[in-house]
Amino acid sequence: MSRGGKAHNWYYDELKQVGVDYTDKIMVEEYDSDMQNLRDIKKELEEISTSISLKADQVIIEIGTGTGEFGIEASKYCKKVIAVDVSKAMLDFAHEKAKMRKRSNIEFVHGGFLTYTHQGELADVVITQLALHHLPDFWKMVALKRISKMLKDGGRLYIRDVVFPSGVEDYDGFFNKIINRLEIEVGAKIAEETKIHIKEEYSTFDWIMESLLTKAGFTLDEIKYYNEFLATYVCTKKKSS
Numbered sequence: 001m002s003r004g005g006k007a008h009n010w011y012y013d014e015l016k017q018v019g020v021d022y023t024d025k026i027m028v029e030e031y032d033s034d035m036q037n038l039r040d041i042k043k044e045l046e047e048i049s050t051s052i053s054l055k056a057d058q059v060i061i062e063i064g065t066g067t068g069e070f071g072i073e074a075s076k077y078c079k080k081v082i083a084v085d086v087s088k089a090m091l092d093f094a095h096e097k098a099k100m101r102k103r104s105n106i107e108f109v110h111g112g113f114l115t116y117t118h119q120g121e122l123a124d125v126v127i128t129q130l131a132l133h134h135l136p137d138f139w140k141m142v143a144l145k146r147i148s149k150m151l152k153d154g155g156r157l158y159i160r161d162v163v164f165p166s167g168v169e170d171y172d173g174f175f176n177k178i179i180n181r182l183e184i185e186v187g188a189k190i191a192e193e194t195k196i197h198i199k200e201e202y203s204t205f206d207w208i209m210e211s212l213l214t215k216a217g218f219t220l221d222e223i224k225y226y227n228e229f230l231a232t233y234v235c236t237k238k239k240s241s
Ligand SMILES: C[S@@+](CC[C@H](N)C(=O)[O-])C[C@H]1O[C@@H](n2cnc3c(N)ncnc32)[C@H](O)[C@@H]1O
Pocket: 014, 022, 035, 063, 064, 065, 066, 067, 068, 084, 085, 086, 087, 090, 111, 112, 113, 114, 128, 129, 130, 131, 134, 135
């Protein structure tokens, strides 16, 4: 299903892939199998469920759902998941997976941070993992303000993303060390994708992320920086005045 809003012609084109191409079917299959191998999805779900206090009566929007692993599992513990992604190939893959796992309370919507238009009951939670960095900083702010409008007052926003630390003296050394370590620990493909990420995608600094979230109307409840350049933010939407 498509539910993209009408954008102005000066709007950022979020359907155009930046960095790693997630519109390619083979790439999508490989992404899913890499993530199954590299990530502890069950542990992620447990951590996120605790952070956002996941409940049976909640509506969750997941933006940048990818191959749907989180949304599909989360749908077992809430009323409804709306899984949004700009890549049709990702959505088709995730949809098939949901059918195989017999999940019916998950809706797949073709759209993104800047184009998904939420309809119906406001959401209790918006979650996005490893996706917001696809937008340049100005558009991250636009996205966060749009997310705020999708949420109930007091609704929660959970973000996991690649975020760069601001306190590094030598970024060449910092990134070379990460790339070399990834090459040894998880192989050349992930190391290569990390290079593309640094070079072409829009991960930003920790202090910029914190400031964007605050200025977009969120209270920062929990912030975690780990594994050199990963971050999680658990936020609450401030009450509208
Ligand atoms: C690295 S994958 C992460 C997928 C999944 N969230 C995960 O944790 O495995 C990034 C996903 O974000 C999607 N994406 C990129 N730009 C987006 C945008 N502007 N709005 C929504 N999704 C976007 C891509 O199509 C891709 O599925």
